[in-house]
Every structure is written in C-alpha cells, then in structure tokens.
Amino acid sequence: MGGDGGRGGARVSAVTSPATTAPSGGAVPGAVHTLLPTTIVGSLPKPSWLAQPEVLWSPWALEGDALIEGKRDALRIAVQEQTRRGIDIVSDGEQTRQHFVTTFIEHLSGVDFDRRETVRIRDRYDASVPTVVGEVRRERPVFVDDARFLREITDRPIKWALPGPMTMVDTLYDAHYKSREKLAWEFATILNEEARALEDAGVDVIQFDEPSFNVFFDEVKDWGVAALERAAEGLRAQTAVHICYGYGVTANNEWKASLGSQWRQYEESFPLLQRSSIDIVSLECQHSHVPMELIELVRGKKVMLGAIDVASEVVETPEEVADTLRRALAFVDADKLIPSTNCGMAPFPRAVAAEKLSALSAGAGIVRDELA
Structure with missing residues (x-):
C-alpha cells in the first residue's frame, strides 16, 4: 500500500541525512548526522506537579x-533532559x-467514553473500555499543536508516537462495526490524516x-500490516512500528513469565514487516528473552533496538548497553x-529515567567510537 512516494517529492530520511546547512549557515532542524543516533520509544516520567509520580x-x-x-x-x-543526556x-x-492509545481516541x-464495557486486552487482562457507537471520525487535529511546539523548542530531529490501528481496536468495545478488521481500516485512515498533519508540523519520524x-498473529497476517501501511501511506517522514512486551506491570510480567526461555513472537510479524513500506522496526531487547538473531528477519530495515530495560529500576552501565x-x-x-x-519509562522515578538516558547515550558513544 503506502510506498516510498511522498506527496510531491522523495521521502526524507531524517535519521541518515547527510550534513546539511540552512541558507544562513546554521543547522537545519531535523537533520542528524550521527552514527547510531539514540532515541526513546515512549513515555518519560511526568513532574509531580503535573501528575502523580511513578503511576x-x-x-x-x-x-x-x-x-x-x-x-x-x-x-x-522532557526536551531539555533528553538533550543534556545526549539523546539525538x-x-x-x-x-x-x-x-498512549485512549488519549488519541478521546478526540x-x-x-462513547461514558458507555463502558469490560473486554480482554491483548488476551492478557480485563479492562473497562469505551464503546464505539457510530462512525469514527477525526473532527480536528489531535497532537498537531503539541508537535508544532516541540518543533519550535529543539533543532534536533523529533519523533512522535501514535497508536497503531490494531492496538486501537483492541482497546475498545465495538458496538457499531462489529468487525475488528473494518474498525482497524477506519482507524488507519484517521491515523493517516493525523500523521500527514504531524509531518507538516515538522515531525521527522512518526x-x-x-x-x-505480539499477540494476534493471524490478524497481523490477514490485515494488521496492511492497515499499518495504510496509516503510513504517502508520508515523506520516516515511519516506525514499535512492537514491545509492555511496561513492567504485573499483568505483563505474568504474561512474559509464561512465554518460556525464548520469546519468538517477532518471528510472526518481522518477515511481513521486512516486505512492508515501514522504514523502521522497533523491538525490545535488553534483559528480554528475544533471540538477537531474529533481527535478521528485518534485514534492510532500520532497527530501533531496545537497549534499556523498562521493567527494572536498575540502571544499565554504558558497557552493558554497548x-x-x-x-x-x-x-x-x-x-x-x-x-x-x-518501551516507555513513565513508572520510573525521574532520576532513574534520566540516568538510563545517560547510559543509553554513553553506551552508543562507546560503540560509535569503536566503529570509527
């Protein structure tokens, strides 16, 4: 579906672009010239005056x-902390x-968020969720103003995360379409509208x-990857898909404990993603039981490799990351x-998250120096 053609030009490579300067001689916002550029996948802890910490x-x-x-x-x-800790x-x-899902759906x-139903989320735990009661539509931009503000306060490349179509479907009770696939395609169209607007706001990686x-393998094959490509269709910005094993909460930890000595779920989706139009595949690695050789299944794609554990407050050393x-x-x-x-680090104390960012940057620096 969504190929490499963008709207009116070649696709921008925000994370591998050659050194570029603006007409005035200054750096162009969004360009990064570093080998092994570092980034975070999801959340950071919020300040205590904004929301309750470590929850x-x-x-x-x-x-x-x-x-x-x-x-x-x-x-x-958050931007200041990432910058001073060396995140590219x-x-x-x-x-x-x-x-990460319902905040988008709220808009x-x-x-209907007042009409609640209990559903099984990712075949792992029960949750009270809102109900789809009619045709889903995006009446106005959701994150665009915030993304534009992010673009204004940093000259580094910026990345913005959106929920994927299948994960959105799995976080709702559907009383209208009564088809996970139909609802996913509707969400894919909506996500594409938002992604195009984010791109116009200056986002380099979506x-x-x-x-x-990592759960619904038959649906991934039947329509999941295709719906994801529809969400990314026509974008010039780099596109990434993040597939993880979740935050270090009880339900996720119990599920992971049932997966055995090797977590091979990526074997189901990686071959499909390798053939897809998505540019970057993000996976969990540090302190997980994912066999490293599974990365070979997405050979040719960029790989956003999880080198920081989000299920433990123990801070990795730079050498462990390296x-x-x-x-x-x-x-x-x-x-x-x-x-x-x-994955995200919202449940951590802020100091722990900051130290993990420093470890990520320092570890990447060690390997960067070795490669040079």
Whole structure:
C-alpha cells in the first residue's frame, strides 16, 4: 500500500541525512548526522506537579489553563533532559497525554467514553473500555499543536508516537462495526490524516505503537500490516512500528513469565514487516528473552533496538548497553541501527529515567567510537 512516494517529492530520511546547512549557515532542524543516533520509544516520567509520580496513566493534577501551561512546561523539561543526556532524536515523552492509545481516541467522534464495557486486552487482562457507537471520525487535529511546539523548542530531529490501528481496536468495545478488521481500516485512515498533519508540523519520524502484533498473529497476517501501511501511506517522514512486551506491570510480567526461555513472537510479524513500506522496526531487547538473531528477519530495515530495560529500576552501565549494540551489529548494518529504550519509562522515578538516558547515550558513544 503506502510506498516510498511522498506527496510531491522523495521521502526524507531524517535519521541518515547527510550534513546539511540552512541558507544562513546554521543547522537545519531535523537533520542528524550521527552514527547510531539514540532515541526513546515512549513515555518519560511526568513532574509531580503535573501528575502523580511513578503511576501509569495518572490523572492530571491541574485543570483548565493551568493544565495547558503545565503540559507545555513538562514538554520543555522532557526536551531539555533528553538533550543534556545526549539523546539525538527527541520526542515529547508523552508529557501532554495520559495514555498512549485512549488519549488519541478521546478526540474522535463515534466513541462513547461514558458507555463502558469490560473486554480482554491483548488476551492478557480485563479492562473497562469505551464503546464505539457510530462512525469514527477525526473532527480536528489531535497532537498537531503539541508537535508544532516541540518543533519550535529543539533543532534536533523529533519523533512522535501514535497508536497503531490494531492496538486501537483492541482497546475498545465495538458496538457499531462489529468487525475488528473494518474498525482497524477506519482507524488507519484517521491515523493517516493525523500523521500527514504531524509531518507538516515538522515531525521527522512518526512511530506507530503496535504491541498487539505480539499477540494476534493471524490478524497481523490477514490485515494488521496492511492497515499499518495504510496509516503510513504517502508520508515523506520516516515511519516506525514499535512492537514491545509492555511496561513492567504485573499483568505483563505474568504474561512474559509464561512465554518460556525464548520469546519468538517477532518471528510472526518481522518477515511481513521486512516486505512492508515501514522504514523502521522497533523491538525490545535488553534483559528480554528475544533471540538477537531474529533481527535478521528485518534485514534492510532500520532497527530501533531496545537497549534499556523498562521493567527494572536498575540502571544499565554504558558497557552493558554497548555490549547489546555490539551483538545486534551481527544482524543489522551500523548505519541502520538506532539505539533506544525497550518501551516507555513513565513508572520510573525521574532520576532513574534520566540516568538510563545517560547510559543509553554513553553506551552508543562507546560503540560509535569503536566503529570509527
């Protein structure tokens, strides 16, 4: 579906572009010239004055105009912390949203958040979720203003995450379409609208979060990857798909404990993604049981490799990060490797998350020097 052609020109490679200067001689925002550019996959801890610390999806502590201002201040802090810790491709750290899926869905019509149903999320745990009651539509931009603000406060490449179509479907009760596939295609169209607007706002990498790809293998084959490609169709920005094993919460930890000594779920989706139009494949690696050789299945794609564990507050040493990256280089070319975190770090104390960012950057620096 969505090929390499963009809207009116060749696709931009935000993470491998050659050195470029603006007409005035200054650096062009969005260009990165570093081998092994570092980034984070999802969330960072929020300040205590914005939301309760070390709690996933905590309610906001502010309201009205104070909340708007507080979110922007938190975003500034997240950018400053990533920059001073050596992160090359900066994200918002999800400072302006509570949940990586439902915050996007809240802005769509056709979904009733007061009508709740209990569903099984990713075949792992039960949750009370909103209900699809009519045709889903994006009436207005969702994250575009925040992304434009992020673009204004940093000259580094920026990455923005959106939920993937299948994971959106799996976070709702559908009383209207009554077909996971039909609803996924509707969401894919909506996501593409938002992604194009994010690209116009200056976003260099658009990431789609699809943890459901590690669970619903038949659907991934039948329509999941195709719906993901529809969400990314026509974009000039780099596109990424993030498939992880989730935050280090009880339900996820119990599920992971049942997977045995080797986690081979990526074997189902990686061959399909290798043939897809998606540019970057993100996977969990550090302290997981994912066999490193599975990276070979996406040979030719850029690999956003999780070298920081998000299920433990123990901070990796730079050498531990470097060792993970060295092992990965047997299966991915150095110019296609993007060191990152396994997943988001919202439940961590802020100091722990900051130290993990420093370890990621330092570990990448060790390997970068070795390659040079």
